[in-house]
Amino acid sequence: MSSTGPPVLPISTVQSTESQPPISVSAFRAFLSRLNDSFRNGISQRRPWPELTDSSAFSKPESFSEATLRIRKNYSYFRVNYLMVIGFTLAFSLLSHPFSLLLLLGLLFSWVFMYLFRPADQPLVIFGRTFSDRETLGILIILSVFVIFLTSVGSLLISAIMVGFGLVCAHGAFRAPEDLFLDEQEPANTGFLSFLGGAASNAAAAAVPAVSATRI
Numbered sequence: 630m631s632s633t634g635p636p637v638l639p640i641s642t643v644q645s646t647e648s649q650p651p652i653s654v655s656a657f658r659a660f661l662s663r664l665n666d667s668f669r670n671g672i673s674q675r676r677p678w679p680e681l682t683d684s685s686a687f688s689k690p691e692s693f694s695e696a697t698l699r700i701r702k703n704y705s706y707f708r709v710n711y712l713m714v715i716g717f718t719l720a721f722s723l724l725s726h727p728f729s730l731l732l733l734l735g736l737l738f739s740w741v742f743m744y745l746f747r748p749a750d751q752p753l754v755i756f757g758r759t760f761s762d763r764e765t766l767g768i769l770i771i772l773s774v775f776v777i778f779l780t781s782v783g784s785l786l787i788s789a790i791m792v793g794f795g796l797v798c799a800h801g802a803f804r805a806p807e808d809l810f811l812d813e814q815e816p817a818n819t820g821f822l823s824f825l826g827g828a829a830s831n832a833a834a835a836a837v838p839a840v841s842a843t844r845i
Contacts, residue, residue: 729782
């Protein structure tokens, strides 16, 4: 009588997706590293703050055209400092309104965890329903419009930016730029919007490689 061996249990090689992190950690770290490098590079180009606040250099402009010329020259020299002033104004405004700050942070984390750094092999599942990338993007866009335009967040951001912009213009108009010397590589005719566009381009350049890695 032939003896039969013990039954062989089937072994599945499929790995459980529950143990995988909710975001692509390597891509997120690469993004933070590039963003940190861009931030440090920008901060290193700021001018000394005592030079910005030198009381002996302030005088009333004789005309509107002179005030405009001063703003353009001071912007070309203090552009990093000016952007930091607007950033400080925006940060102070958000910290003084915790509810708006929480809404904005929640929106930011939603983009990070639900779309930007979510691994491509892990679809978004909410209440048992699976959402495609296009549906997820549409939900986040609608959520962003609601948070920014239908709550106090949008008005708070706009008012803080306008206050910071007003401070920058007031300083640029009353600060005499005769003692400022620009490097030859620095154009004196660049506008404020072009500087913001350059900053946005640097941020986008830091984000694209990391986001693309999660979609491959």
